[in-house]
Amino acid sequence: MFNYSIRRVLYLIPTLFGITLVTFLVISLAPGDPVSLQQSGLMNANFSQKAYDDMRRLYGLDKPLHVRYFIWLDRFVRFDFGNSFSDNRPVTEKIMEKLPATLVLNIISMFLTISIAVPAGILSAMKHKSVYDKISGLIFYMLYSLPNFWLALLLITLLGLKLDLLPIYGIESDQSATLTFFPWLWDRILHLILPVTCLTLGGFAYLSRFCRGILLEVIRQDYIRTAWAKGLNKRTVILKHAFRNALIPLVTLFALMVPLLVSGSVILEYIFNWPGIGQLYFNAIMSRDYPTIMGLSVISAILVLISNLLADLLYALIDPRIMYK
Structure with missing residues (x-):
């Protein structure tokens, strides 16, 4: 049973990373943008396109999808889920x-x-x-x-x-x-x-x-x-x-x-x-x-x-x- 348990634990690792990849792709490709949702109703003179682009850059949303995933994955292996977009508090x-x-x-x-x-x-x-x-x-x-x-x-x-x-x-x-x-x-x-x-x-x-x-x-x-x-x-x-x-x-x-x-x-x-x-x-x-x-x-x-x-x-x-x- 010990050998079986070790093999099952090793199988869990690629399974978990596969789940994270699929989840990341699904939520990233879903309609809607966190910056525009946060600033809904403010896309006017008080909230310029430059401010919008700056916020996307701040959240890392200006990077390609695969780059964003590997940045998240690097944090995850260090047990860090990052900060929330809504209030900038640690997700954990x-x-x-x-x-x-x-x-x-x-x-x-x-x-x-x-x-x-x-x-x-x-x-x-x-x-x-x-x-x-x-x-x-x-x-x-x-x-x-x-x-x-x-x-x-x-x-x-x-x-x-x-x-x-x-x-x-x-x-x-x-x-x-x-x-x-x-x-x-x-x-x-x-x-x-x-x-x-x-x-x-x-x-x-x-x-x-x-x-x-x-x-x-x-x-x-x-x-x-x-x-x-x-x-x-x-x-x-x-x-x-x-x-x-x-x-x-x-x-x-x-x-x-x-x-x-x-x-x-x-x-x-x-x-x-x-x-x-x-x-x-x-x-x-x-x-x-x-x-x-x-x-x-x-x-x-x-x-x-x-x-x-x-x-x-x-x-x-x-x-x-x-x-x-």
Whole structure:
């Protein structure tokens, strides 16, 4: 496994550089210019063509595309994402500033999703074709079909505006700085309810049905029939024999969920004005802030590659029959 791990890590390097190249080309060739977007409405006597050209030169946008990429790549290998075009702050500093809000939101959402969806999927598999299985399946498919941005607007209108039960934007109230610890904590919890609900429902519905489907497929295997023939009860057969062998596809799915912890939900964070990575990403795209977009894209790509590597290594721990050469 050690040799396999070394080879996989070495494969990650050209893969990562390929991702950075494609991302850089896509965002650089997209319509729009960061200088003209920043100075929209000012292209007059107060903002001359010379000033426009000077700003492009300041940002390095006057250089050919391949030269700009290699300049960025030189900074990247030195763990420097450069400065943001929008406020000239270091990109790393801006990301670290927004990261805690996104981590809190997504860790809570992922914990709720897994802790509810996996047991619900197991129960549906154990009660296959029962009334519970049919009703839960209908509810889960309805939840999965709801776009989270539409659900967010619906909850904001109903619970926030009409009933005035929950705050609809931001991470805290305006007067939170004057609150003591427990009122401050309760204020944060209230602000979390709507975005966490929108993030959780879709993932919960999908994961529960995925878990059910995998378990039903495993249950049809010969060794499960042998376990039934031994007289083992349903709980033992499902949890001890079937679920363990269903872990491999579940681990793959969980590995795909890990990058979401940092990348955030762009649309939902924008809708709820949540000061996280998703909102930073959205604002960077709208202003063509190339250094910030590249920094966030590279971090997401690294997390995807690492989580896939860890998932491959976990396969051998789950199933000792898996051998790496």
